[in-house]
Amino acid sequence: MNQEDRENELLALESILDSATFKFNDSTGRLDIFPQLSISPIKIHVDLNCGTGNDDFPNGELRGVNFLPPYELNFSLPENYPASESPKFNLSCMWLSTSQLNKLCRKLDEIWNRNTGNVILYDWYQFLQEESLDFLGITDILHLRNEFPSATNDSRINGASVKSQSRNEFRRAIQTTLNYAEILPMLLKYDREKCRENFITAIFACNICFEDKKGMDCLQFKDCGHVYCKKCISSYFEIHITEGAISSLICPEPECKTTALPNQVKDAVKQHLYDRYEK
Ligand SMILES: [Zn+2]
Ligand SMILES: [Zn+2]
Incomplete structure (x- = not known):
């Protein structure tokens, strides 16, 4: 038994x-x-x-x-x-x-x-x-x-x-x-x-393109926690840097004032744009 x-x-x-x-x-x-x-x-x-x-x-x-x-x-x-x-x-x-x-x-x-x-x-x-x-x-x-x-x-x-x-x-x-x-x-x-580990496998709805994306393809702002897909946030950052509006590299969420971390910007934009942002 x-x-x-x-x-x-x-x-x-x-x-x-x-x-x-x-x-x-x-x-x-x-x-x-x-x-x-x-x-x-x-x-x-x-x-x-x-x-x-x-x-x-x-x-x-x-x-x-x-x-x-x-x-x-x-x-x-x-x-x-x-x-x-x-x-x-x-x-x-x-x-x-x-x-x-x-x-x-x-x-x-x-x-x-x-x-x-x-x-x-x-x-x-x-x-x-x-x-x-x-x-x-x-x-x-x-x-x-x-x-x-x-x-x-x-x-x-x-x-x-x-x-x-x-x-x-x-x-x-x-x-x-x-x-x-x-x-x-x-x-x-x-x-x-x-x-x-949890973040990269979780699914997030990007608030710009409204598509569901895996965390590994997303960026999360540190303090507010808002999440966007890398494709959207890259264009968003690049447009702002190109227009010289560096101070506005903040979370795109309306009313949100969280700023992007330098390494997040570096990962998201082309090198020459990052150099401009850094100055
Ligand atoms: Zn998106
Ligand atoms: Zn935010």
């Missing part, structure tokens, strides 16, 4: 999730789980007592992101799963602290204990995707906790809070960032790449 349950579970996961998200091979597997934000963008807050090591990100400043990198759940299925044994697993993430990851691991245990005898991977997946941030009290702000060994070693060794099960839990909960100062820059980079 175990064997059949397991096979059905794995087939179901394979049919629901794509191969980049779910991998399984010879009783071990991996799930990449993207936690859903309840508010987007979510603000990121950095510990005031720790320099981020980068002048672009002053201490404590709140920065918003729309995407967070996934948790990685690595698991193996023991022989008696699901009849009596739960999957062995570890949970890793770059932006949660070890104690937050431990809390999630204990919650996965609890879900298993309530459902012992039944396949559990999808329940775990669903919890981590849909409920984990709320469960950790992360709604509109993600406070990046500085709980790296260099900062907390002493309290871990001497503190009364170290329980007998801790050793086991430390191995299940894996914080993958080596240095606290790296987390915010990595989150911002991830968010930029994801936004870019």
Whole structure:
């Protein structure tokens, strides 16, 4: 019965999730789980007592992101799963602290204990995707906790809070960032790449030619977010530069005052026109 349950579970996961998200091979597997934000963008807050090591990100400043990198759940299925044994697993993430990851691991245990005898991977997946941030009290702000060994070693060794099960839990909960100062820059980079990825594949209706175009063929003004196809915006820029009306390289949307960035103009117009614009 175990064997059949397991096979059905794995087939179901394979049919629901794509191969980049779910991998399984010879009783071990991996799930990449993207936690859903309840508010987007979510603000990121950095510990005031720790320099981020980068002048672009002053201490404590709140920065918003729309995407967070996934948790990685690595698991193996023991022989008696699901009849009596739960999957062995570890949970890793770059932006949660070890104690937050431990809390999630204990919650996965609890879900298993309530459902012992039944396949559990999808329940775990669903919890981590849909409920984990709320469960950790992360709604509109993600406070990046500085709980790296260099900062907390002493309290871990001497503190009364170290329980007998801790050793086991430390191995299940894996914080993958080596240095606290790296987390915010990595989150911002991830968010930029994801936004870019989403933009180039999304479809936009150009407000000049009214045609639907893929993002990769469009330009988006930075502050207002208005989008036009490259063909239209190129002619628009070129006409204005040719007429010498350089100051009006602003978003064509009526009433909008957002100016185009120099590199957007450079990408859109012929070199000799860009040279004129630059002067
Ligand atoms: Zn157009
Ligand atoms: Zn605009």
